[in-house]
Amino acid sequence: MALEKTVYIGTYIHSESLTKVDVAVDGSIGVGEDGKIAFVLRDTTEVPEGWRNAKVIRTQDHGFFFPGFIDTHIHASQYPNAGVFGNSTLLDWLNTYTFPLESSFNNLDNAARVYNRVVARTLSHGTTTACYFATTHVPATNLLADICQARGQRAFVGRVCMDRMSPDYYRDESVEVAVDASRQCIDHVMKIDPAFDLITPVITPRFAPSCTAEVMAALGKLHQETGVPCQTHISENKAECALVKELFPQSASYTHVYDEAGLLTAKTILAHAVHLGVDERALIKARDAKISHCPASNTALTSGAARVKTMLSEGLTVGLGTDVSGGYTCSILAEAREAIFVSRHVAMTDGDEAKLTVEEALYLATRGGARVVGLEDRIGGFEVGKDWDAQMVTLSSVEDAGVIDQHAGPVEIFGGESWEDKVAKWVYTGDDRNTTAVWVNGRLVHSREGLKL
Ligand code: GUN
Ligand code: FE
Structure with a gap:
């Protein structure tokens, strides 16, 4: 679909x-027909030669353009359970809530209903890239890839592999089944998006307790052979860590289990990393x-508090994941807030250096996430040559609106706030009502009802 050359005018x-957020007040960004940023101008809303006939989209009402969010870990299939976890912890939560829900994705109508909803909702929260865990079902996983492509969300789509310690009704029967099904899902994406331009398949061993050493080694081989990225969970909960020790007595650590299977590479995304030892972080x-x-x-699952500042200071690459439905929200803005508050709880015992700032949380939500998914050259910020993956944020003013009607965003701007304060208000009090339009690779993929662009 050809795109219209567009100039985005206003604050970006x-x-x-x-540690630093760059605010360019009244600038302009040109996006070509290929969806890529052709120019970025600070301090001027002038449109350069050759762009005078381009479409113009302006920020509205104390608004700004911001890079699209990157959700580096979300279970699309678990979306119906968002908010449902009771007092459970990881291992009983999986058996009580998660496996029964995921097993229902053998029904494609059910899968279509849930996957359309989760893609629409994450887009509405400004998530332009998502790393999805689907289920073990090949047709439903391929449908998720189709839906992301049709709705225009950049996505990593993983068919979940699990060949033990899972219920009989929801388990890979053999190593061959797991590998063959993974291959089928990779082949499907190669068919619909051969260059993995928007959609990328991702090899997805669920986590070490539900995968035999054999299946992980076979998936490690597939990972190395195809170059397709890999995602899994690591060191989320203490009982899980103890279980891994028991299941893999030969391995020096949880991290070594993945490394020995060939699953620990620069293209591997590890979710959680709450209880990692120093040696594991070094590996x-x-x-x-x-x-x-x-x-x-x-x-939510009382798994623990990951030491994010420690990981960052040691030079690890970190992004944010909503982990629906272990996490209750599919909003990365909310996740950024959670990251900040968890870090403050850590700071109460470890000291102030554990605190994340608003700037750091927003970095994790964008640039950090881009590095996690290996797309730092394409997304995460506004530079010439990058894809226009962006959201338009509006900070509605009570003054301007007179009354807060249903279309006004919840962020109250009284006038006179610094940009730093406006951004903080957005992070702490904003939600999807403030995200008025969303683009991926230059294509408008979401806009709020009634918005005139
Ligand atoms: N570990 C293994 N499976 C899961 C899952 O579905 N969610 C979370 N949070 N952790 C897991
Ligand atoms: Fe998860």
């Missing part, structure tokens, strides 16, 4: 570094594997 904000760094930090889920 993105992360300049882990992850040596392999350049990536971390998805999932604070909402870690709190």
Whole structure:
């Protein structure tokens, strides 16, 4: 679908570094017919030669353009259970809530209903890239890839592999089944998006307790042979860590289990990383594997508090993951908030250096996530040559609106706030009502009802 050359005029904000957010007041960004950024101008809303006939989209009402969010870990199939976890912890939560739900994706109508909803909702929260766990079902996993492509969300789509310690009704029968099904899902994406431009398949061993050494080794081989990325869980909960020790007595650590299977590489995303030892973090760094930090889920399932600042200071690459439905929200904005608050609880015992700032949380939500998924050259910020994966944020003003009607966002701007304060208000009090439009690779993929662009 051909895109219209467009100039985005107004304030744009993105992360300049882990600790600094760059605010360019009244700038302009040109996006070509290929969906890529052709120019970025600070301090001027002038449109350059050759762009005078381009479509113009302006920020509205104290608004700004911000890079699309990157959710580095979300279970699309678990979306119907968001908010449902009771007082459970990981291992009983899986058996009580998760496996029964995931097993229902043998029904494609059910899968279509849930997957359409989760893609629409994550887009509405500004998530332009998502790393999805689907289920063990090949047709439903392929349908998720189709839906992401049709709705225009950049996505990593993984068929879940699990050949033990799972119920009889929801388990791979053999190593061959797991590998063959994974191959079928890779082949499907190669058919619908041969260059993996928007959709990328991802090899997905669920986690070490539900995978035999044989299946992990076979998936490690597939990972090395195809170059297709890999995602899994690691060191989320203490009982899980004890179980891994018992199941893999030969291995020096949980991290070594994946490394010995050939699953720990620069293209591996490890979710949680709550209870990692120093040696494990060093091994992850040596392999350049990536971390998805999932604070909402870690709190909900009382898994623990990941030491994010420690991991960052040691040079690990970290992004944010909602981990629906261990996490209750599919909003990365909410996840950023959770990350900040969990870090403050850590700081109460470990000291102030454990605290994440608003700037750091926004970095994790964008640039950090881009590095986690290996797309830092394409997404995460506004530079010439990058894809226009962006959201338009509106901070509705009570003054301007007179009354807060249903279309007004919840962020209250009284006038006179610094940009730093506006961004903080967005992070702490904003939600999807503030995300008025969303683009992926230049294509409009979501806009709020009634919005005139
Ligand atoms: N570990 C293995 N499976 C899962 C899952 O579905 N969610 C979370 N949070 N952890 C897991
Ligand atoms: Fe998870």
